[in-house]
Amino acid sequence: MIWVLASWSTLILAQALAGVTRFKEFRQALGITPTTLTRRLNSLVEKGVMERRLYLERPPREEYVLTEIGLAFRPVIEAMTKWSDRHAKQPLRNNPAQVRGRAAARSRHRPASGMSSVDPL
Numbered sequence: 435m436i437w438v439l440a441s442w443s444t445l446i447l448a449q450a451l452a453g454v455t456r457f458k459e460f461r462q463a464l465g466i467t468p469t470t471l472t473r474r475l476n477s478l479v480e481k482g483v484m485e486r487r488l489y490l491e492r493p494p495r496e497e498y499v500l501t502e503i504g505l506a507f508r509p510v511i512e513a514m515t516k517w518s519d520r521h522a523k524q525p526l527r528n529n530p531a532q533v534r535g536r537a538a539a540r541s542r543h544r545p546a547s548g549m550s551s552v553d554p555l
Contacts (some may be wrong), residue, residue: 439456442474447504448511450484455497483507 442454449463455515462473475498478484483504500507 443472443478444511444514446471446474446478447483447507449499450498450500450504451508451511455499456489456495457498460498478504 441454445464445466446460449460454460454463457471457475460466460475461468464471468473475484479486479498481503482501484498485501489495491496
C-alpha cells in the first residue's frame with residue numbers, strides 16, 4: 435500500500451485522524467484544490483481506507499470517515515511526526531499541512547534557471 439504515502443493522501447489521513455471529516459474542513463486545513471482533494475478522497479474510499487457517510491439529506495452532503503484500515507494508519511502518522519520532530523528544523527506536531535505550506539512558500543522563490551530551491555526530504 436505504498437500509494438498511501440503520496441503526500442496529499444498522507445496529509446488527508448493525518449487530518450482525518452485528528453477529527454476532520456468534511457470536504458470543506460479538509461480544504462481549509464490543507465489548502466488543497468477541490469479537484470485534487472476530490473481525487474485523493476475518491477482514491478482513499480476506493481482503497482477502503484475511508485468511507486462516505488451521508489450527514490445531510492437536503493441538499494445531500496457527505497463526510498469522510500476512516501475505516502478500520504484507515505484507523506490502523508495512526509502508528510504510521512505518529513512515527514512520521516516523531517521523525518519530523520527529531521529531524522525537521524520546525525516540528526510539525528500541531529499541523530501536518532505545514533510541510534506543504536513551507537514547500538509552497540519556497541517554490542515562489544525559485545531561481546530564474548528553473549531549478550527548484552525546495553530541499554528534498
